[in-house]
Structure formats: structure tokens, C-alpha cells
């Protein structure tokens with residue numbers, strides 16, 4: 080229902096004595112199915128709906144929230160893509176002699192990622208994950224800039240470009256910081272009473288859900304914690320503003336993992352050579368392939384067709400999902416596993432994990448959520464609709 084016509088909105092914002100704050104609170108992986116059967120701010124946020132997510136990981140979903148566009152159009156999808164000419168990682172080849180016991184260690188990889196990000200001036204989220212150092216020089220990385228800043232997208236504007244252009248005073252969390260720090264920074268800005276719009280970013284729910292799965296009582300505890308924190312910040316906001324409009328959103332949900340497949344072993348047992356005949360990136364729910372000859376293409380596609388726990392996505396389906404990229408940038412063949420299945424080991428992780436996302440967006444565990452204290456203005460059915468909602472909420476557009 081649209082209860083704010085342009086006229087009433089105009090009148091509302093024209094009142095010089097009326098101070099309005101709109102907040103978009105992002106909680107990573109707080110999916111519709113995660114919230115099901117749980118109580119979370121029902122009295123404060125009575126407008127609740129599920130949102131269709133985008134195919135991909137947070138590296139695809141968050142840019143879609145911030146731009147209102149599909150991965151094809153904003154250019155952010157999985158982190159690594161085959162591009163030996165532009166790869167910034169060629170020097171990693173020198174580390175190939177490190178013993179596997181050392182180079183596979185999480186802390187070593189984390190340290191290496193920080194060093195690389197600094198050396199290359201990456202301001203976006205960067206992790207080398209478990210990409211093989213020997214082949215890292217074949218790949219480039221898609222999130223080199225901070226996507227929460229104006230100018231952060233690979234293609235086009237994000238909401239922060241738009242807020243800046245329209246001189247809207249706003250606050251956005253620093254994604255490097257903890258949830259506690261982000262809550263405090265947001266609260267401090269609200270107390271100044273000068274911002275019109277706030278984007279509060281909280282990401283630790285995602286890590287917890289990966290570790291313990293959506294059924295765990297630890298998730299209940301975390302939701303109770305969010306509720307306490309949100310109520311506090313809303314109290315502060317209501318002291319400083321006449322009207323506080325709040326939306327809590329997420330980017331995707333979380334499925335419970337019930338099966339693993341060793342796809343890397345299957346592919347590596349074929350009579351083909353990685354780097355010479357083909358190149359692959361194994362994300363946790365998908366495997367992406369580039370082929371150097373027709374034999375490699377047909378042998379690998381046949382092996383994937385015979386793999387019972389997933390399927391190759393057709394070009395038409397990728398187009399429909401908004402994941403058809405120029406020159407098949409993120410893979411010539413995309414293999415997606417069934418919900419609840421993960422590829423182990425993968426280039427994202429070496430061990431099984433309890434929860435995972437990055438499945439087909441039609442699966443209920445992929446659905447995101449939107450909870451609000453006001454009826455969302457316009458049609459808000461998918462995470463890509465949040466961009467226009469944020470424009471309306473920050474007073475830039477009077478209606479969608």
C-alpha cells in the first residue's frame with residue numbers, strides 16, 4: 080500500500096519544524112526463513128515482507144542493494160575472475176614454494192590478504208581465501224574499491240553517490256569496524272541531530288549462521304541482542320527527531336548444509352591440465368570454468384552433467400538472473416550445486432561448514448527480509464528495490 084502520495088510527502092518535508100530521520104539497517108544474512116518462528120521487534124516493526132535475493136554471494140547481493148541493479152549491470156559478482164593480463168597477483172607465484180601446511184593456514188592467508196590489499200591500494204573487502212598461490216596470477220579481483228563510498232562501484236552510481244549529489248546529510252557505517260563500534264558511531268551521529276539518512280551496517284550474523292546454522296539457539300541469542308541494541312538506538316533517535324522511519328534489511332538467507340561434494344577431485348582426475356586446458360574457480364556453491372580447448376570444454380561439461388548434486392546453468396537462465404556478463408567475464412560455464420550442498424574443498428574454504436548461501440534465488444533459504452515501522456513506499460519485492468526505497472526515504476524522490 081502506498082500511503083504517502085507525493086503531495087503529502089512534500090507537505091511533510093516542507094514543514095520546517097518537522098525533523099525526519101530515515102534509517103536503513105543492514106543485517107547480513109538475516110533471511111526471511113531465519114526469522115520465521117522467531118520473535119524480532121514485531122511491535123516496533125510491524126511491516127514485514129520477504130525480498131527476493133540476487134544470485135551470488137554477498138559480493139553480488141550488497142552491490143545490488145546499494146545500486147538497485149543486477150550483477151550484470153553493476154559489475155560485481157564472485158570475487159575472482161580469470162584475467163591473466165590484468166592480474167595483480169603474479170608475484171604470489173614466488174610463494175608457491177612455501178610448504179602447504181604453512182600456505183594453507185588461515186592466519187597466514189589473512190595476513191597475506193592484508194599485505195596485498197595495502198600494497199595494491201584496495202579499499203574494498205579483500206581476502207585471498209584459499210586460492211592456489213601457484214595460479215593466483217591467472218586471476219583478477221572484482222571488489223577493489225570501497226562499495227560503501229561514492230565512486231565505489233565498478234559500473235554506475237551507488238546510493239552514496241546519489242546522497243552526495245543531492246547534498247543529503249547522511250551517516251554510513253565503516254564496514255571494517257565491529258557491530259558495537261558501528262552502533263555507537265551511528266548513535267553518536269543521531270545525537271548530533273544533523274543527518275537526514277543513516278545506513279547502519281552489521282555483518283556478524285552471517286559468520287554466526289555459517290558456523291552454527293539457522294536452527295541454533297545461538298542465533299536466538301544474537302537476535303535478542305540485535306533487538307536490545309536496536310531499541311536503544313531508536314529511543315535515542317526519537318529523542319532527537321520528530322519522526323524516525325526505520326527499515327531493517329538483509330541481503331540473503333542461510334541454508335543448512337547436509338551434503339558435501341569433492342568437485343575439485345572429480346575435475347582434477349580428468350585427463351586435463353589446470354592452467355593449460357582449462358581454468359576453474361571453486362566457490363563454495365558454484366564452480367566456474369574457462370576453457371582453452373574444445374576437448375576440455377566437452378570433457379568437463381560431461382563430468383558436470385554426470386554430477387548428481389548440481390547442474391550447469393544455461394545462458395538463458397543466467398540472463399534471467401541478471402548474471403550474463405560481457406565476454407563471460409566470471410566464467411564460460413557456471414555449475415551451481417543444489418541447496419544444502421557445498422563444494423569441499425573449495426577456493427573459499429577447506430572444511431565443511433554448517434550454513435551456506437549462494438544457492439539459486441528461487442530457493443526459500445535465499446530470501447532476504449525487510450522489516451519496517453512504516454509501510455515501504457512503492458513496490459519493494461526484491462533486494463534491488465531497496466535502492467529506490469532509500470532514495471525516497473532520504474527525501475530525494477517523493478515516490479518510486
Ligand SMILES: [Zn+2]
Pocket residue numbers: 108137285286289436
Ligand atoms: Zn556469508
